[in-house]
Amino acid sequence: MKVGVFDSGIGGLTVVKSLLEQKLFEEIIYYGDTARVPYGSKDKNTIIRYSLEALEFFKNFDLDIVIIACNTASAHAISELREVSNIPVIGVIEPGVLACSQTITDKNSNILVLGTKATIGSRKYETSLKQMGYKNLISIPTGLFVPIVEEGIFEGNVLNSALAHYLEELKNIDAVILGCTHFPLIEKEISQYLGGCTTIHSGDAIVRYLKDEHNYDKNFKETKVTFFASENPESLKNTARKWLGSLLND
């Protein structure tokens, strides 16, 4: 089985990590639109246009499935992508919502959704979580977390002051949905800042979703991963080596 994984840049590597840990696929083709990253501050039409172009990029790879490992693209472009695709296209929002419903059974729990401006602005998580029966939802765009992670900062004063900037007023959060694929890299810090609450991680949610909703639960000996980027693929590969380490074969 061959999967295409798309993200605006490097964030989707956290989803690749989950796929590699489970050895779910024989082959992963990763495409990061690094020449136009980030998507999270851009508007709906731009995000749709760029996402459709990414799908076009995957066309010659004879894929079985495409994963949109970017919350912003999933929030704004998933219907448009599905409309033109001959193979299944899975975003990260439905899996995240499903993972939340499996993890947090008390519908009166306080659920916090963090994401880019575009993801939070789409209200996609909010709408789906409400449909699931959750009553106490808070959504906060935490745009600075993305460049902070891209700057290689995963702890310390800069991150702590950004956490305080966005989350200072919050109390009694039971679970936080990491609604941006960059955020798993600061998962512990976000959870700790919120008093040790449960986290929902897009990558792990995708794995669970493939098993539960698509009955897809393979286990291959190894996964071949090839990285592409709309600019500077070498830089993307370096980050992949740093973040994924021994999970990569090469």
Place this chain on the structure above:
Amino acid sequence: MKVGVFDSGIGGLTVVKSLLEQKLFEEIIYYGDTARVPYGSKDKNTIIRYSLEALEFFKNFDLDIVIIACNTASAHAISELREVSNIPVIGVIEPGVLACSQTITDKNSNILVLGTKATIGSRKYETSLKQMGYKNLISIPTGLFVPIVEEGIFEGNVLNSALAHYLEELKNIDAVILGCTHFPLIEKEISQYLGGCTTIHSGDAIVRYLKDEHNYDKNFKETKVTFFASENPESLKNTARKWLGSLLND
């Protein structure tokens, strides 16, 4: 006289501010490539390609001059832009270096250059300042300042921790070149953090450069400004209204 002002996004508005304060032009056409912002983390070829497309955008406006109000584009694409343009193209780097040489006469002064990763990586300021005879240069990419300013943060803990993150070790800085058109919005904070040192501001440097090098020193009754953007021009216009206030006529 009609000028085109180009930036990857909203940073170039600080240059427009300087032009408006001096009423240097009858008309300003501003173009922000907001659909692909930021440029500062992208590579040379991408920056050149995008900058050439911006020049193409200006083609039908019958301009007298184009100002590249983006340090990253000036650092990487100025020669390519000049090669294809029939009218003068002015970047912000030469004016910044000239302003530095007029302001800081002691060549043993400690000069700090701040900019995006791409601007600092180009070593354009460094090379030109060395040619001017400056001996003590420090260049630091301070990428997070851009998203912090874009997030509307101009003071407080987030900015202070970013200042400390990048500049903590520095001592006895005499002047700082604000090598990114976002940075004038946190000019006071940068200067104060460095003990109250002199700042070189791209917009003011451009005004001076036009007077000194192009003998251009007009003063019109008013300047008409029109804003264009590759996405969401309304958002750009809102920021312009906020930053430029009463300098705008409409």
